[in-house]
Amino acid sequence: MGAFLYGVSLQWKLDIRSKTLLITCYIVPLLFFAIMGGIFTSVMPEARDTLIQSMTVFGVTMGALIGLPPSLVEIYSSDIKKVYKANGVPLYLGLVLTNISAYIHLFIMSIILYIAAPLVFHAKIPQNPGKYFISLAVFIAVSLSIASIIGLAVKDQAKTSMFSIIIFIPSTMLSGIMFPMEFLPKAFQTIGKLFPASWGYKLMTENAFKFESLLPFLLIFTLAIVMCNILLRRIDK
Amino acid sequence: MxxxxxxxxxxxxxxxxxxxxxxxxxxxxxxxxxxxxxxxxxxxxxxxxxxxxxxxxxxxxxxxxIMGIQLQSASLPKYMKALEAVKLFAKWNKTSLDKAALDALGIYELAKKPYYQLSTGQKRRLHLALALTRNPxxxxxxxxxxxxxxxxxxxxxxxxxxxxxxxxxxxxxxxxxxxxxxxxxxxxxxxxxxxxxxxTVKQLGETIGKHYNITIQTESRTEKYESENIGDSLLSLLMQYKEKGETITDIQINRGSLEQHFIKIAKGE
Known part of the structure; x- marks a missing residue:
């Protein structure tokens, strides 16, 4: 257990030293919040009701999809994995540690948004904070699981960025955080439902847990775990 | 055993x-x-x-x-510092740090340097230290x-x-x-x-004692020969050149090096 906790704390430090994660998990989401939060609440004052949720969905999606895969590519598409394996460190450790560290960073960024949005833009605090944070915890985990597939499946940094952006753009544009889902064409609504961001936004804006809102997360997460397992075995060969 | x-x-x-x-x-x-x-x-x-x-x-x-492994091509995360890497691997292998060995490898001098700033030699020393963390x-x-x-x-x-x-x-x-x-x-x-x-390398060296390289230079060309019986080979070569009517201008006789012998064996000659 001591080795695992040391690994988590070390990965946390590595992520702080890496400018990429700092930018994708903190600077860009918070900058987006500062600018778009001002625009949204000026153009549509009712945006204050869901500002915390929409900005959090954007930040988490960005941090997970753009921030995590490069760390995984660094480990699994280089000689690092051979060094780990040769020296008795299990191959899955890199995946687990980077996910835990990214999870903590994204949660901290979400808390900053939760505190800052009401102060800066008079955003409405979710009616049930406990339910909100549990929804957030589920949403971060599922977003990271999708990002893990990209990081394990793609073998170089340039392609990783391309795949991450291909998933990131429709995730945020069709999730309902920019425009209400019901205003989107039917086809776009359907495409939007393929990504966790739309379900995350729905889950965090609802006042109660509904099984039909949690089910997509369960399906996506299970599928992602299976995929990650297959990809790790392929890397191990 | x-x-x-x-x-x-x-x-x-x-x-x-x-x-x-x-x-x-x-x-x-x-x-x-x-x-x-x-x-x-x-x-x-x-x-x-x-x-x-x-x-x-x-x-x-x-x-x-127990095996400890230093790979030919090895890497670590860019921002991981030398001592952090050694600690991670030692903790994972449930071994204690051999401070004397780390000192001998100069790991404490590199302790605060991130991996990407290490020279090739420093990286080799660090990977040797990592191989030692299993106490192999x-x-x-x-x-x-x-x-x-x-x-x-x-x-x-x-x-x-x-x-x-x-x-x-x-x-x-x-x-x-x-x-x-x-x-x-x-x-x-x-x-x-x-x-x-x-x-042993010594045994390989002993076989070289019987191996000679002969270089014969005439006015028009230079030829190289190999022999394990220098006396007979040299006599035979001199006769051949005399029969052809070629004038020898220089003769060099060398024992083959260990390296040459290795290359011959390695190439299956």
Whole structure:
């Protein structure tokens, strides 16, 4: 257990030293919040009701999809994995540690948004904070699981960025955080439902847990775990 | 049992290309053993099969002890510092840090440097330190001095000798005959996926004593000959030149070097 906790704390430090994660998990989401939060609440004052949720969905999606895969590519598409394996460190450790560290960073960024949005833009605090944070915890985990597939499946940094952006753009544009889902064409609504961001936004804006809102997360997460397992075995060969 | 490693009839192919074709050798406890061969001879493949990093097709591998592995091409996360890496691997292997060994390898001097700032030599030392975190009985070193300057090579050779003095069995892959001559108790020269020669460097040197290179220069050309019987060969060559009516302007006779002999064996000549 001591080795695992040391690994988590070390990965946390590595992520702080890496400018990429700092930018994708903190600077860009918070900058987006500062600018778009001002625009949204000026153009549509009712945006204050869901500002915390929409900005959090954007930040988490960005941090997970753009921030995590490069760390995984660094480990699994280089000689690092051979060094780990040769020296008795299990191959899955890199995946687990980077996910835990990214999870903590994204949660901290979400808390900053939760505190800052009401102060800066008079955003409405979710009616049930406990339910909100549990929804957030589920949403971060599922977003990271999708990002893990990209990081394990793609073998170089340039392609990783391309795949991450291909998933990131429709995730945020069709999730309902920019425009209400019901205003989107039917086809776009359907495409939007393929990504966790739309379900995350729905889950965090609802006042109660509904099984039909949690089910997509369960399906996506299970599928992602299976995929990650297959990809790790392929890397191990 | 005095054998640290015993390899029997090991085979490994990549597609239709057979890299190992019935490789046999054994390594005794406490010795420094080298796998020699030209590039592509199968040194790294052999080591990786023994280390468990690569699957082999057939044959048997018996290992008697804990392994520590320094890979030929190795890397760590860019921002990981040297001492952090050593601590992570030691904690994961549930071993305590051997402060004397880390000091000897100069790891404490590098402690705060992130991996990407380390020189090639410093990275080699760090990866050797990582290989030692399992407190191994058998140490695998794949081209340990590749890319190092002369000072770095001398320093690493000294550290390898110290590890042998501590009772470690060391198996290294190299294509540098001078390094092997300097360090190793026994060698295996790989050729065609098999051991073409197994024995001490001294024994290999003794065979060279019988081997001569003869260079004969005439007014129009220079020819090179090889011989194991210098007297008869030289007499026969002189007669041939006389019969052809060519005037010899210079004759040079040299014993072949260990390196030349190694290349001949390695190339299967």
């Amino acid at each position: 005095n054998e640290a490693i015993k390899i029997s009839n090991l085979t490994k192919s990549y597609g239709t290309h057979a890299v190992l074709n019935g490789l046999d050798f054994c390594v005794q406890k406490g010795e420094i053993f080298a796998l020699l061969g030209i590039n592509g001879a199968g040194k790294t493949t052999s080591l990786e099969c023994i280390e468990g990093l690569r699957k082999y097709d057939s044959g048997t591998i018996a290992i008697n002890g 009985d058998i140490l695998f070193l794949d081209e340990p001095t590749a890319g190092l300057d002369v000072e770095g090579q001398i320093s690493l050779h000294e550290q390898i000798r110290q590890l042998k003095a501590m009772g470690k069995t060391i198996i290294l892959a190299s294509h540098d005959m001078a390094e092997v001559e300097n360090l190793c108790d026994r060698i295996a020269i790989l050729s065609g996926g098999r051991s073409a020669y197994i024995g």
